[in-house]
Every structure is written in structure tokens, then in C-alpha cells.
Amino acid sequence: MEHRFKDAVLGGVLGGAxxxxxxxxxxxxxxxxxxxxxxxxxxxxxxxxxxPLQTLRPGQYTDDTQLVVATLNxxxxxxxxxxLVHEFKLLFPNIRGAGxxxxxxxxxxxxxxxxxxxxxxLGIGCGAITRVFPFVALRYGDDDITACENEIASAVQITHNxxxxxxxxxxxxxxxxxxxxxxxxxxxxxxxxxxxxxxxxECPMNETPELKQLQRNLMNVKNILxxxxxxxxxxxxxxxxxxxxxELLPSSLCFFLLSSESxxxxxxxxxxxxxxTDSRAALxxxxxxxxxxxxxxxxYLLTGLxxxxxxxxxxxxxxxxxxxxxxxxxRYRRSN
Ligand SMILES: [Mg+2]
Numbered sequence: 001m002e003h004r005f006k007d008a009v010l011g012g013v014l015g016g017a018x019x020x021x022x023x024x025x026x027x028x029x030x031x032x033x034x035x036x037x038x039x040x041x042x043x044x045x046x047x048x049x050x051x052p053l054q055t056l057r058p059g060q061y062t063d064d065t066q067l068v069v070a071t072l073n074x075x076x077x078x079x080x081x082x083x084l085v086h087e088f089k090l091l092f093p094n095i096r097g098a099g100x101x102x103x104x105x106x107x108x109x110x111x112x113x114x115x116x117x118x119x120x121x122l123g124i125g126c127g128a129i130t131r132v133f134p135f136v137a138l139r140y141g142d143d144d145i146t147a148c149e150n151e152i153a154s155a156v157q158i159t160h161n162x163x164x165x166x167x168x169x170x171x172x173x174x175x176x177x178x179x180x181x182x183x184x185x186x187x188x189x190x191x192x193x194x195x196x197x198x199x200x201x202e203c204p205m206n207e208t209p210e211l212k213q214l215q216r217n218l219m220n221v222k223n224i225l226x227x228x229x230x231x232x233x234x235x236x237x238x239x240x241x242x243x244x245x246x247e248l249l250p251s252s253l254c255f256f257l258l259s260s261e262s263x264x265x266x267x268x269x270x271x272x273x274x275x276x277t278d279s280r281a282a283l284x285x286x287x288x289x290x291x292x293x294x295x296x297x298x299x300y301l302l303t304g305l306x307x308x309x310x311x312x313x314x315x316x317x318x319x320x321x322x323x324x325x326x327x328x329x330x331r332y333r334r335s336n
Contacts, residue, residue, distance in 0.1 A: 005140075006319040007293030008180045012133045013315035014308070015289015016068060016282045018301045019267045020061040023281030024053055027062075027097060031232050031241065031274035041271045042264055044304055053097050059304045063098040064282040066091055067131040069307075071155075072314035075138060075321075081154055085115050088158065097278065099125040099243065105159040115154075119161030124210050126248040126279050128160040129172045133286050136176045137318055141326060164210040168245045171203050171214075172283075175253070179290040187260035187291070190225070197222045197257065210246050217250035224254055232272055241275025248276060252283035256291070263288045263296050 025045040026034055034041075044058035053062065070087035077083065092106040101123030108118035132152060139148040149170055156169045178196075187193050201222065205215040220238045224230060230238070239254060240247030252270060259265035263285070270284035271277045289297060302308055 004293065005180065005323065006316070007295055008290045009137045009319035009322070010294035010312065010315045011289030011292060011297065012137065012176065012286050013068065013072070013289075013311060013318075014294055014302060014305070015263060015267075015292075015297055016130070016133065016286035017061050017065040017308075017311055018289075018297055018305055019270070019281035019283075019285025020065045020278050021059050021305055022267055022285075022301070023271045023277035023279070024056060024060065024062050024097075026271055026274065026277040027051065027053060029274050029277070031236055031272060034272055034274055034277075035232065038272070041268045042298075042301075044301075056096065057306075060096075060306045061282075062096040062278045063091075063102060063127065064130040064279050065311075066095055067102070067127070068134060069311065069314065071131055071134045072311075072318060075134065075318055076314075079138065081115055081158075084155060085109055085158065099123070099127050101125050102127040102159045109158070115158045117161075119157050119159050121161050123160045123162065124164050124245050125160070126243045126245050126276070126283065128156040128165045128169050129245060129249060130279055130282050130286070132156070132169045132173050133176055133290070134318065136173045136180070137322060140177065140180060140322055162208075164208045164214075164245060167205065167207065167211055168214060168249060171200065171205075172249060174203070175200060176286070176290055179287060182291060184292050184296070185261075187257060193225050193257050193260070194222065197225060197253070200253075210244075213246040214249065217246055218253070221250045221254040221257070225257060229258060236273055236275075239273070241273050241280075243276030243279050248280055248283060252280050252287060255280075255284045256287040260288070260291065263292055264298060264301075 022041055025048050046058050047053035047056035074083040074087045089109050092110050101120035105118045135152050142148055152169055152173055153166045156166050201218045205211040239251040255270040256266045266288045267281050267285050270280045
């Protein structure tokens with residue numbers, strides 16, 4: 001199982017980055033425009049002319065992965081909020097295609113604002129949930145759940161300082177923790193897919209109108225999984241295609257579960273929905289990468305990814321540090 005854990009950690013980090021880079025050129029396009037030219041997105045393209053990402057080359061990723069890399073860098077000498085803040089500040093102002101909340105928060109940090117006050121009080125963009133996986137890996141198997149949740153909450157708060165973002169990040173981390181433990185054929189059974197989404201829907205989501213919306217959209221995902229697969233326009237109608245947490249988390253989960261056996265199908269479908277394609281493909285890629293492992297991500301996409309060796313080394317260091325912590329203890333349990 002130790003091999004599985006390392007493959008899952010590498011899969012989550014690299015799967016997110018590959019998805020981000022595949023989705024990057026389509027950011028902001030409606031699904032119709034993408035479908036007119038492509039059936040499947042399985043190779044890297046440069047950033048689109050006339051957009052903030054136009055200078056990016058094929059295989060380059062955006063803010064979602066830059067924040068993950070910064071987080072992994074902050075883990076290198078032992079994690080603290082101060083180290084995370086230091087790494088985040090280094091990204092400013094050259095962060096690629098960040099949403100308003102993240103960009104403003106980084107600007108606040110650079111101007112010596114406290115990380116407790118830098119975050120957007122109303123921001124409900126997905127920037128806080130696409131960077132949560134490193135924390136899940138770092139604290140995997142830790143029994144002090146409250147401490148782990150507080151750690152994630154304080155990291156989320158740096159950019160998104162509100163209940164919706166924190167709760168959604170904790171729900172996302174719960175999903176990812178579960179995916180690390182599952183065998184990579186678990187979702188072959190429809191019943192398991194439905195049980196999985198049902199358990200997520202049961203999480204408390206009534207504290208804000210946005211969380212209630214998140215729960216309704218997760219119910220839509222369950223509905224989609226129960227019935228014949230709808231076409232892309234129906235999917236967009238039922239799931240929404242923006243980068244708001246309430247739309248991005250359910251849509252990413254949906255594309256992952258609809259093609260759980262194939263990393264590339266999940267990520268390509270996530271892009272074909274249009275809208276916030278890079279963040280959705282990043283989160284879908286994280287889910288799929290954790291569940292299937294790095295070994296199921298096509299090799300040509302890994303080698304074509306910007307700074308892939310550095311990313312792999314950072315993820316590998318993280319996995320090794322957890323394995324050392326658990327060496328000799330049978331923590332890598334499978335529980336359904
Ligand atoms: Mg992005």
C-alpha cells in the first residue's frame with residue numbers, strides 16, 4: 001500500500017498541474033466554441049491571444065498550480081503559515097490568471113497585511129479549494145482532526161476569508177482523503193459512485209446560501225450519475241460552468257466520476273464544458289490523479305509539462321516524509 005500512497009500523492013500534484021495546463025488555453029470560452037473545433041483535449045496549446053494568459057507556452061500551468069507549488073515549497077523546511085505567506089508573496093505580481101480574491105490577497109500580503117486579514121471576506125472563487133490537496137497529503141493519517149482542519153482553514157483564510165470557502169475546502173479535503181484510500185477500480189461499480197456522492201451530500205451545508213447552492217448542485221451530480229449521461233449543454237445547465245465554488249466543485253467531481261477509469265477522459269470532458277476550464281480541469285485532474293495514481297497519467301503529458309521534474313521532486317519529498325512518519329505502522333488502510 002505504501003507504493004499506492006506515493007502514487008496517489010504524485011498523481012494528485014501532477015494530475016492537477018497537467019489538467020491546469022490542458023485547460024489553460026480554453027479559459028473563458030463557452031462550450032460551444034470549444035466543441036466546434038475539438039472533440040477531445042489531449043495535447044497542450046499556447047495561451048489564447050487577447051487574454052491575460054496569452055504569453056503562456058504549451059504545457060504551462062496557471063495560478064491554481066502556482067499556489068500548489070508555493071505550498072509544497074512551504075513544506076520543504078517544515079510547514080508554518082509564515083513560510084506559506086513568504087512563498088505566496090513571491091508569486092506576486094506575476095501570478096497567472098488569478099481571480100480577484102487571490103490577486104488582491106497577495107497584493108495585501110506584499111504590503112505587509114496580516115494573513116488573518118489579507119483574504120477576501122466575500123470571495124467564493126475556487127482558488128482556495130484547488131490548492132488544498134498538499135495539506136491532505138501532509139496530514140494524512142493524523143488523528144488530530146481539529147488541528148488538521150484549523151490548519152486548512154487558516155491557509156484558506158489567507159485568500160478567501162469566509163465560511164463558504166472554508167467549509168468547501170474542508171469538504172474537498174474530506175473527498176481527497178477518501179480517494180487516497182480507495183482502490184483504483186472502486187468506482188467501476190455504479191453503486192459505489194452513488195454511495196460516494198451521497199455521503200458528500202450528507203455533509204452539513206446550510207450555513208450560507210452559497211453552501212446550500214453547493215449542496216443542490218451536488219444533488220444534480222447524483223442525478224446525472226443515476227441516469228443516462230446527458231449531453232454537454234445539459235451538463236452545463238445542471239452544473240454551471242463558472243469558477244465559483246458552488247459550480248466548480250460539483251462539476252469537477254461529476255467529470256471525474258463519469259469517467260473514473262480514465263484520467264484523460266475526465267480532464268478532457270471537464271474542459272469541454274467551457275467557462276473556468278483551467279481550474280475545473282485542475283481539480284478534476286487532482287481527483288482523478290489521486291484515485292488512479294500518477295502511473296495512469298499519460299507520460300507525454302507529464303514530460304510536456306512545465307518544470308515537471310521540480311514538481312515531481314516536491315511531491316515525492318512530501319510522500320516520502322509521510323511514509324517515514326508511518327513506517328512500520330499499517331496506516332494505509334482501505335476503508336469503504
Ligand atoms: Mg487558473
